Amino acid sequence: MSIKLLITGGTIDKAYNMHNGELHFVDTHIPEMLGEGRCRADIAIETLMLKDSLEMTDDDRERIAAACREATQRQIVITHGTDTMTETAEYLQQRIDGKVIVLLGAMVPWVFRHSDAAFNLGAAVSAVQCLPEGVYLAMNGRIFAAGAVRKNRDEAVFEPL
Amino acid sequence: MSIKLLITGGTIDKAYNMHNGELHFVDTHIPEMLGEGRCRADIAIETLMLKDSLEMTDDDRERIAAACREATQRQIVITHGTDTMTETAEYLQQRIDGKVIVLLGAMVPWVFRHSDAAFNLGAAVSAVQCLPEGVYLAMNGRIFAAGAVRKNRDEAVFEPL
Amino acid sequence: MSIKLLITGGTIDKAYNMHNGELHFVDTHIPEMLGEGRCRADIAIETLMLKDSLEMTDDDRERIAAACREATQRQIVITHGTDTMTETAEYLQQRIDGKVIVLLGAMVPWVFRHSDAAFNLGAAVSAVQCLPEGVYLAMNGRIFAAGAVRKNRDEAVFEPL
């Protein structure tokens, strides 16, 4: 496999809980999304956790970093909640060398009719095959280097620092 | 605007004709797709034609080439039918210098529930920002250089030559 | 089972053929639609044929009539193409007694994002439980008695005669 895809949770993978009317995690939808995208890239998927990124700790970030180091692949895609995606990107940038790492998430969960999830996943899978070594975010149709991007919470978009 | 997006038609933009039960072109869905993807890349859209790529002539290809040359942008994305996408890519490769050109289409029109359109559009918009000058296809989650790819019609996927 | 659901094809069940870009029949989507509607009505499904209703012959109509007669259920729902739905309804009306029969179809196949299929199926499953004996169409949010309705092809809607 030439790409490692690490799943950590985030809005992209939230599902509807009929019993309380809230969103929660059940299982990842990433394989279904890759299927819908008719993706034939060589991708090895590993689910590390299914977490809201506001609840992500440095222990979780270290687990992600360890998975990046252990991956035999040079190209790594990571799904992640948008709230602390920039922090995890910077954490990885300071600790991982010799890899191309692209983080992505979604503003609207994939299970919604008008989600940005498929667009963003396509962007990340594509970017990881084209970019030089480093850590990046693929969000809002743009590619940002780790450390050069922030989430604008009022507009719910990522923008350059 | 930093990216030019040229629309030429293809499966990605087919719509349902309730009057005869067939698929046809009405108008492009690309702006709606970029909206759903919450795309904030600087993209100038131009609709050159809405054609099934089996009906595309060398005159049409020359129009596409002319639009690439006239574009002030260095980065160009082109939507295209899958049947002759590789031919148009090679045509452009032989005639256009100094540009990054990424073609994309879809195996299933965007108006269907399980379309690959959003995934492919995300891939192309992302790739055009990361790749060096040249002509490429972004399909099936992979990036192919023009001249090094063919459509496998039996499996309905693009694969390396 | 208290409701018999006979499947005959029609637009509602058309799927996309990636190999030639046309619509065709593969298998019915009705069970998936009932699942999405979280339907708990007692329904016994039988696929009689998967036909475009323009190609439906009187032999086909006789097969449908026979299935209505043989059904142990009093309530019968029939999926059908819209082009000759009114003819089949009249055919059944002249031949079947002691049953509540509701035909439905769709103007846009279920596999499209903006299909009327689920709405129409809900309408038919509901109507068959409420109506007195007779043959009816459930289309466009209305209930029509067989013989009192025509398809307006220009506007692609059913309307009273």
Place this chain on the structure above:
Amino acid sequence: MSIKLLITGGTIDKAYNMHNGELHFVDTHIPEMLGEGRCRADIAIETLMLKDSLEMTDDDRERIAAACREATQRQIVITHGTDTMTETAEYLQQRIDGKVIVLLGAMVPWVFRHSDAAFNLGAAVSAVQCLPEGVYLAMNGRIFAAGAVRKNRDEAVFEPL
């Protein structure tokens, strides 16, 4: 107009709030749903409130009853949250005469890919045209008389008492 459609909120009309990742009310989706269903029934829509049905008070129920009384139409459809739908149905049954009233909601909001909303709306719009005077629920592909139905919260379905 021959049908009055009263909107009161509930799961069916919940939307995604990108700013906090929760579901909330913005505006009703019912007109869009009727459009997708290609509904041509004569329907006059009135939004009474957009409320989670767990927060519905007897004042709210009285407002709904008043709207039913004031409606010039004999046929009334009401969208409603599922948690107290049976209570509102019984409340109306004790207070309203001479009307056909059908309540509906959804287990999954319409904005989700796999919602039961369109199916249920079709069922209610259809039932209100076929049923005799009284108050009913149209859920799970079944028609229940007010007072003879309960929500099974464990299975998230409505069932006979």
